[in-house]
Amino acid sequence: MKVSPGLTLALLAQVAAAAPGPAQNSTYYNPVLPGWHSDPSCVHVDGIFYCVTSTFISFPGLPIYASRDLINWKHVSHVWNRESQLPGYSWATVAQQHGMYAATIRYRAGTFYVICEYLGVAGKDAGVLFRTTNPFDDAAWSDALTFPVDKIDPDLFWDDEEDNNNNINNSTRNTNTTDENKAYVATQGIQLQELDLTTGAITRPTSLWNGTGGVWPEGPHLYKKDGYYYLLIAEGGTALDHSITMARLHRLTQRSAPEPAPANPVLTNRGTDSYFQTVGHGDLFQDGAGNWWGMALATRSGPAYKSYPMGREAVLFPVTWRTGEWPVMQPVRGRMSGWPLPPRSRDVPGSGPFNGDPDVYDFPVGEPLPRNLVHWRVPRPGTFTVTEKGLAVVLGRNDLTGWPNDGDPEEGGRAVSFVGRRQTHSLFRFGVDLDFAPREAGQEAGVVAFLTQAAHVQLGVVMGEEGKLSFRFNGTSPDGEATLSEVPAAWAGKPVRLEIEMAEEPTEYTFSAMLAADEGSRVVVGKASAELLSGGSGSFVGTLLGIYATCNGAGSGVDCPSGTPKAYFRRWRYTGIAQYISADEKIPSIVDSLGQEET
Ligand SMILES: *[C@@H]1O[C@H](CO)[C@@H](O)[C@H](O)[C@H]1NC(C)=O
Ligand SMILES: *[C@@H]1O[C@H](CO)[C@@H](O)[C@H](O)[C@H]1NC(C)=O
Ligand SMILES: *[C@@H]1O[C@H](CO)[C@@H](O)[C@H](O)[C@H]1NC(C)=O
Ligand SMILES: *[C@@H]1O[C@H](CO)[C@@H](O)[C@H](O)[C@H]1NC(C)=O
Ligand SMILES: *[C@@H]1O[C@H](CO)[C@@H](O)[C@H](O)[C@H]1NC(C)=O
Ligand SMILES: *[C@@H]1O[C@H](CO)[C@@H](O)[C@H](O)[C@H]1NC(C)=O
Numbered sequence: 001m002k003v004s005p006g007l008t009l010a011l012l013a014q015v016a017a018a019a020p021g022p023a024q025n026s027t028y029y030n031p032v033l034p035g036w037h038s039d040p041s042c043v044h045v046d047g048i049f050y051c052v053t054s055t056f057i058s059f060p061g062l063p064i065y066a067s068r069d070l071i072n073w074k075h076v077s078h079v080w081n082r083e084s085q086l087p088g089y090s091w092a093t094v095a096q097q098h099g100m101y102a103a104t105i106r107y108r109a110g111t112f113y114v115i116c117e118y119l120g121v122a123g124k125d126a127g128v129l130f131r132t133t134n135p136f137d138d139a140a141w142s143d144a145l146t147f148p149v150d151k152i153d154p155d156l157f158w159d160d161e162e163d164n165n166n167n168i169n170n171s172t173r174n175t176n177t178t179d180e181n182k183a184y185v186a187t188q189g190i191q192l193q194e195l196d197l198t199t200g201a202i203t204r205p206t207s208l209w210n211g212t213g214g215v216w217p218e219g220p221h222l223y224k225k226d227g228y229y230y231l232l233i234a235e236g237g238t239a240l241d242h243s244i245t246m247a248r249l250h251r252l253t254q255r256s257a258p259e260p261a262p263a264n265p266v267l268t269n270r271g272t273d274s275y276f277q278t279v280g281h282g283d284l285f286q287d288g289a290g291n292w293w294g295m296a297l298a299t300r301s302g303p304a305y306k307s308y309p310m311g312r313e314a315v316l317f318p319v320t321w322r323t324g325e326w327p328v329m330q331p332v333r334g335r336m337s338g339w340p341l342p343p344r345s346r347d348v349p350g351s352g353p354f355n356g357d358p359d360v361y362d363f364p365v366g367e368p369l370p371r372n373l374v375h376w377r378v379p380r381p382g383t384f385t386v387t388e389k390g391l392a393v394v395l396g397r398n399d400l401t402g403w404p405n406d407g408d409p410e411e412g413g414r415a416v417s418f419v420g421r422r423q424t425h426s427l428f429r430f431g432v433d434l435d436f437a438p439r440e441a442g443q444e445a446g447v448v449a450f451l452t453q454a455a456h457v458q459l460g461v462v463m464g465e466e467g468k469l470s471f472r473f474n475g476t477s478p479d480g481e482a483t484l485s486e487v488p489a490a491w492a493g494k495p496v497r498l499e500i501e502m503a504e505e506p507t508e509y510t511f512s513a514m515l516a517a518d519e520g521s522r523v524v525v526g527k528a529s530a531e532l533l534s535g536g537s538g539s540f541v542g543t544l545l546g547i548y549a550t551c552n553g554a555g556s557g558v559d560c561p562s563g564t565p566k567a568y569f570r571r572w573r574y575t576g577i578a579q580y581i582s583a584d585e586k587i588p589s590i591v592d593s594l595g596q597e598e599t
Contacts, residue, residue, distance in 0.1 A: 024340055025337055025338055025339060025340060026337065026338065026339065026340050026341040027335065027336065027337045028070075028071055028316070028336055028337075028341060029334055029335060029336070029579065029581050029587060030276065030298070030315040030316060030317075030332060030333065030334055030335075030336055030581070031298065031300070031313035031314055031315045031316075032070060032071055032073065032295075032314065032315065032316040033051065033053070033065060033073050033295075033313065033314035033315075033355055034310065034313050034355070034356065034424045034425065034579060035310050035313060035355065035422035035423055035424035035425075035542060036310055036311045036312065036313065036422050036423075036541055036542020036543070036544075037051075037053040037065075037297070037312070037313055037314040037355075037422075037542075038053055038054045038102070038238075038281070038297045038311065038312035038313075038314075038540065038541075038542075039053060039054040039101075039102035039103070039153075039219060039281045039297055039312075040052070040053050040281075040282070040283060040295040040296065040297065040314040041053075041102070041103055041104045041105045041221070041283040041295075042105065042283050042285050042295050043105050043106055043107045043112075043285055044285045044286060044287060044288070045107045045112075047068060047288055047342075048066050048067070048068055048348065048349075049066065049067045049068070049070055049285070049287075050064055050065070050066050050105055050107075050112070050135060051064070051065045051067075051073070051105070051295060051314065052064055052065075052079065052103045052104075052105045052114055053065075053103075053314060054100060054101055054102045054103060054116075054540075055080075055099065055100050055374075056096075056097050056098065056099040056100060056101070056540060056541055057090075057093055057095075057096060057097070057098060057099040057120075057376060057377055058099070058374045058375065058376060058377075058541070058544070059080070059083075059090055059374060059375050059376075059377055059378045059379075060078035060080060060081040060138075060374060061078060061079070061080040061099065061100045061374075062078060062079035062080050062100055062103055062114060062116065062130075063075055063077075063078050063079075064076050064077045064078070064079060064105075064114075064135050065355060066135070066136070066348050066349075066350065067348065068342055068343075068345040068347065068348055069341055069342045069343060069344050069345050070287070070293065070316055070341055070342065071341065071344065072344070072345070072346050072348070072354055072356075073354060073355045073356075074346075074348040074350065074352055074353070074354050074355075075352040075353055075354070075355060075371050075372055076135060076136045076348070076349070076350040076351075076352050077132075077135055077136060077137060077138045077140075077141065077350070077352070077371075078138055078141075078371070079103070079114045079130045079132075079141050080100060080130070080141075080144075081138040081139075081141065082138075083378045084143065085130070085141070085142070085143045085144050086118060086126075086128060086143070086144040086146070088121075088124075089118055089121050089124070089126075090377045090378040090413065091377060091378060091409065091410045091413040091414045092121045092122075092124075092409050092410060092413070093120045093121055093377065093409065093413060094120060094409045094412075095120050096452040096453055096454060096537055096538065096541075097452070097537075097538070097539070097540045097541060098119050098120020098121075099118060099119065099120060100116050100117075100118055100128075101116060101117050101118075101119055101152045101153060102116070102152065102153045102218075102219055102281065103115060103116035104116075104153075104154060104155045104156050104221065104283070106156045106157075108158060109180070110133055111131050111132070111133055112131065112132050112133070112135050113129060113130070113131050113156055113197075114129070114130045114131075114141075115127070115128070115129045115130075115154045115155070115156045115185065116128050116130075116154065117149055117151075117152045117153070117154055117187075118144075119152060125149075125150070126144075126146040126147070126148070126149070127146065127147040127148065127149035127154055127185070127195075127200075127202075128144035128145070128146055128147075129144065129145040129146075129147065129156075129195075129197065129200075130142050130143075130144055130145075135350075136349050136350030136351075137350070145197070145200050146200060147195060147200035147201070147202050148200075148202060149185070149187060149193070149202065150205075151187035151188040151189050151191055151205075151218075152187065152188045152218060153187055153188050153218045153219045153220065154185045154186070154187050155184075155185060155186040155187070155220045155221050155222055156183050156184075156185060156195075157183060157184040157185075157186065157221075157222040157224075158183050158184070159184060159224070159252060159253075180197075181196055181197045181198045182194055182195065182196055182197065183195055183197055184222065184252065185202065186208060186220040186221075186222055186231070187205070187218075187220065188216070188217065188218035188219075188220075189205070189207065189208070189210075189217060189218075190207070190208045190209045190210070190211065190217050190218075190220045190231065190233055191205035191206065191207060191208060192205065192206055192207075192208040192252065193205045193206075206255065208220075208231065208249075208255070208258065209231055209233070209247045209249075209258040209260075211233055211235045211245055212235060212245050212260060212264050212265070214235035214236035214237075214241065214243065214245070214265075215235070215236060215237050215241075216234070216235065216236070216237050216238075217233050217234075217235050217245075218233065218234050218235075218281075219233055219234035219280070219281040219282075220232065220233045221233075221283050221284070222252075223284060225321070226323050226324045227250070227324075228248040228249065228250065229248060229249045229250070229251070229252050230246060230247075230248045230327075231246060231247050231248065231249065231258065232244060232245075232246050232282065232283070232284060233245055233246070233247075234280040234281040234282070235265065235280070236265075236268070236270065236280065238278060238280065238281065238297070238312065238539070238540065239278055239305070239539070240270060240277055240278060240303070240305055241270050242268065242270070242277075242278045242279060242280030242281070242297075243265035243267065243268035243270055243279070243280050244265060244266055244267040244268065244279075244280050244281075244282050244294075244296065244329070245260070245261065245264040245265045245266060246260070246261040246264065246266050246326065246327070247259060247260045247261065248261075248326075261326045262326070263326065263328075266326065266327065266328075266329055267279060267280070267282065267294070267296065267317070267329040267331070267332070268280065269298070269331065269332060272303070273302070273303050274302075274303075274331075274332075274333060275300055275301075275302050275333075275334060275580070275581070275582045275583045276298040276299070276300060276315065276332050276333060276334065277298065277299050277300075277301050277302065277303060277305060278297065278298055278299040278301070278305075278312060279296055279297070279298045279315070279331075279332045280296060280297065281296055281297050282294045282295055282296030282297075282317075283295055283296075284319060284321075284327065287339070287342060288342065289339070289340070291318070291319075291339040291340075292318070292319035292320065292321045292327060293316060293317065293318055293319055293338075293339070294316070294317050294319050294329055295314050295315065295316055295317075296314070296315055296317065296332065297312040297313065297314060297315070298312070298313060298314075298315045298332050299311065299312050299313070300313065300426070300580060301534070302583050305535075306531050306534060307506070307507050307529075307530045307531050307534050308530075308534045308535070309423060309449070309451070309506075309530040309533040309534050309542070309543040310422070310423050310424070310426075310542045310543060311451075311534075311538065311539075311540070311541055311542025311543065312540070312542065313542070315332045316336070317329055317330045317331075317332050317336065317338070318330045318336070318338025318339045333581075333582075334580075334581025334582050334585070335581060351371070352371040352372070353370065353371065353372050355372075355424060356424060356425075356576060356589065358573070358574055358575045358576065359372070359421060359572055359573060359574035360572075360573060361572035361573075362390075362570065362571060362572075363386045363390055363391045363569075363570065363572070364386070365386050365387065365388060366386070367386060369384060369386075369391075369419065372421045372422070373419050373420065373421055373546070374419065374420065374421070374544065375418060375419055376416055376418050376450070376453070377413045377414065377416070378414070379414075379417070379419075380394075380396075380414050380415070380558065382394060383396070383417050384417075384419060387568070389435060389568045389570070390433075390435065390568040390569050390570035390571075391547075391568065391569045391570070391572075392566045392567075392568055393417050393419075393445065393547065393549040393566060393567045393568075393569065394417060394549070394560075394564075394566055395417060395443060395444075395445070395549045395550055395551045395560045395564050395565075395566070395567065396415045396416045396417035396418075396548075396549065396550045396551075396558075396560070397415045397550070397551060397553065397554070397555050397556075397557070397558055397559055397560050398411075398412060398415040398416050398550065398553070398558075399416075399444075399550045399552050399553070400416060400418060400448060400450065400453060400456055400458060400548055400550065401453050401454065402415075402416060402453050403553060404553040405558065406453075411557065411558050414558055415558035415559075416453070416548075416550075417548055417549045417550060418448070418450065418546060418547070418548045419546050419547060420448070420450055420544030420545050420546020420547070421544060421545055421546060421574060422542060422543070422544060422545075423449070423542070423543045423544070423545050424576060425576035425577060425578065425579055425589055426502070426506040426578055426579050426580040426586065427502050427503060427504070427506060427576070427577035427578040427579075427580075427586070427589075428501065428502055428545075428574065428575060428576050428577055429499065429500075429501040429503065429573070429574070429575045429577065430447070430499065430500045430501065430545040430573070430574045430575075431447075431497055431498065431499035431500070431501075431571075431572075431573050432447060432497070432498060432547055432569050432570070432571060432572045432573070433495050433496070433497050433498075433516040433569065433570045433571040434446065434447075434461065434495060434496050434497075434498055434547075434567060434568070434569055435495040435567075435568040435569075435570065436461055436496075436549075436565070436567040436568065437493065437565055438461070438462070438463035438469070438565065439463070439563075439564075439565060440463060440551070440554065440561070440564070441463050441464060441465045441467075442462065442463065442551055442552035442553065442554055443462070443463045443550075443551050443552075443554075443560075443564060443565070444460040444461065444462035444463070444472060444549070444550050444551070444552060445460060445461060445547070445548065445549040445550075445567035446458055446459050446460030446461055446462075446472070446498055446547070446548060446549075447459055447460075447498040447499070447500055447511070447545070447546070447547055447548075448545075448546060448547070448548050449475075449500055449509055449528070449533055449543055449544075449545055450543065450544045450545075450546060450548075451533040451534075451536075451537070451538035451541060451542070451543050451544075452537045452538040452541065454536075454537040454538075455532060455533055455536055455537050455538050456533070457473075457474060457475035457509060457511070457528040457532060457533065458472070458473070458474055458475075458482075458548065459471060459472070459473050459498055459500070459511040459513065459525055459526065460472045460473075460548070461487060461496060461498075461513075462484075462552075464484070468486065468487075469486075469487040469491075469492065470484040470485060470486055470487060471484065471485045471486075471487055471513060471525045472484055473485070473511060473525050473526040475509065475511065475526050475527065475528025475529075475532060476526055476527075476528070483526070485525060487513075488521075488523075491515055491521075494515055494516070494517070495515070495516035495517070495570070496513055496514070496515060496516060497513065497514050497515070497516045497519075497571075498511075498512075498513050499511070499512045499513070499514075500545055502530075502577075503577060506530065506580055507529065507530050507531075508527055508528065508529055508530060509527065509528045509529075509530060510524055510526075510527050511524070511525050511526050511527070511528070512524045512525060513525055516571070545574065547567075547569050549566075549567040551564055576589035577589055
């Protein structure tokens with residue numbers, strides 16, 4: 001057979017391109033950790049990458065995601081998973097975006113450390129340091145060592161960390177490196193302090209760098225490489241002007257003048273028309289092959305920055321960092337190409353769902369709530385119990401806004417009965433079956449797309465004054481006013497399926513109801529713009545999809561009247577449909593035969 005030489009070459013080129021080989025660069029999609037995952041900080045230990053993200057008032061807080069391939073992220077624990085680790089803080093937190101700010105995760109000599117600042121309890125703002133030797137077990141995370149710190153975003157850095165090229169400039173070596181119990185903590189500002197990891201004693205802050213002039217120099221991380229201390233920070237605020245800038249110093253202790261990177265900002269999407277905006281607040285790490293990567297936050301809003309209900313998500317970018325030079329970071333887009341990724345693998349220890357996976361939860365008796373379900377502050381003991389009839393929820397006296405106890409942080413905080421999971425896909429379907437027999441006016445239970453107590457769209461079944469059941473939906477009017485519509489009389493006493501979905505466009509939620517036993521009875525109760533759940537009172541957080549139950553202020557203190565029936569939820573389902581990777585391009589969310597999500 002005669003084949004033209006040109007065609008042969010083309011075929012050969014195709015074969016070469018398809019052949020797997022260590023030298024092949026990879027292609028992947030951002031965000032790798034979709035849904036509300038702000039301020040990622042990551043480490044690589046023995047073939048597994050670990051990231052922590054900020055959680056503010058939600059609880060359990062500070063999730064740990066583990067991955068072997070940087071694409072499949074398994075939710076293996078929460079650093080803050082027991083109220084007793086930091087007693088008295090959660091319920092006393094007033095503002096919607098206070099709580100656990102941005103954390104740093106680091107590993108040293110068999111121990112993982114997560115350092116953070118808890119903000120928002122009058123007179124008690126505290127630096128918090130947690131540690132564990134087993135990040136796959138909630139219970140193994142220590143109580144918080146608290147320390148006084150007046151700035152957010154603590155970093156954790158031991159000065160004896162050898163750079164990868166083993167090329168430490170001897171004259172910069174701190175001679176006191178053998179003290180295992182001391183580490184440097186850089187914070188917003190950028191300030192530097194030395195923390196005693198045993199006692200929480202901390203030295204007075206000194207100024208390390210003021211950044212390049214953008215507002216809010218914060219989110220610092222220190223790296224020692226090629227004889228320099230490299231300082232990476234976020235600048236410009238966490239909205240459209242966000243960026244990463246860097247400086248380096250010869251010495252940390254007897255401060256040398258910071259030398260800013262000539263290419264600052266070294267990473268930003270400021271002033272671009274990219275779908276991915278607000279890129280900043282990142283951390284750098286190396287993979288097993290020695291290649292550098294970074295994770296940062298980004299918002300899929302486009303420059304219009306109006307509709308982004310998932311808030312700030314975590315994106316991965318390749319970094320080229322040659323000896324003695326500044327790191328070069330690849331701009332963040334939806335479709336990325338860079339260093340070869342480690343082979344795809346879901347072989348990650350521990351239990352917990354992968355971030356992009358569907359929820360198929362039937363709440364078997366004896367099992368704890370699935371790990372990706374979170375509350376707004378620590379729930380009152382006994383509010384959520386798994387029973388033969390499903391997940392039983394004690395009605396909160398407060399509605400989702402915190403009323404009538406919103407003036408009292410303790411009572412406003414703990415009398416809200418809510419649990420939800422992150423919206424992790426641009427297009428998705430979420431639904432749950434509700435079995436609820438309210439007896440008094442105001443008793444209500446339902447589903448909610450929740451950003452904050454001041455911004456949420458809820459579809460509930462509520463008992464009216466006249467003893468009739470209504471749907472209450474509050475996404476139609478921008479001032480949050482609710483509309484009531486009658487529940488069909490034939491549905492009385494039967495389980496109802498309530499659904500929230502975005503099936504067509506990532507800009508509008510559809511809320512519907514049907515008899516659990518008859519999908520044909522489906523009625524669309526209302527539609528709500530995703531702009532209601534973008535920014536505003538929730539500019540640091542992102543939408544949670546979940547359930548709530550309230551008696552709307554009946555009773556006293558934090559309790560509904562005795563005899564108030566519980567609401568029972570069953571058949572909790574969440575399915576991702578698609579991810580938008582640019583304003584007009586979406587990729588389907590398909591879980592392949594390995595269970596890997598194709599995103
Ligand atoms: C650093 O100092 C040690 C002795 O303290 C010496 O053995 C080593 O060669 C020095 N390394 C460099 C790169 O100068
Ligand atoms: C080492 O620690 C000692 C005691 O804490 C201190 O006096 C000394 O200044 C430190 N040296 C350096 C180089 O930091
Ligand atoms: C940062 O600014 C403050 C206030 O102007 C100043 O005191 C401090 O020395 C500056 N820090 C550095 C490292 O230049
Ligand atoms: C090592 O440190 C000295 C003193 O701070 C400095 O002059 C020199 O440039 C440094 N060398 C490197 C490679 O960082
Ligand atoms: C592979 O990716 C790295 C990191 O992004 C980049 O520096 C390098 O140029 C890429 N190589 C090729 C052949 O594209
Ligand atoms: C829904 O209603 C509550 C008040 O009940 C309000 O706080 C919330 O903002 C409303 N949601 C929207 C999107 O208007």
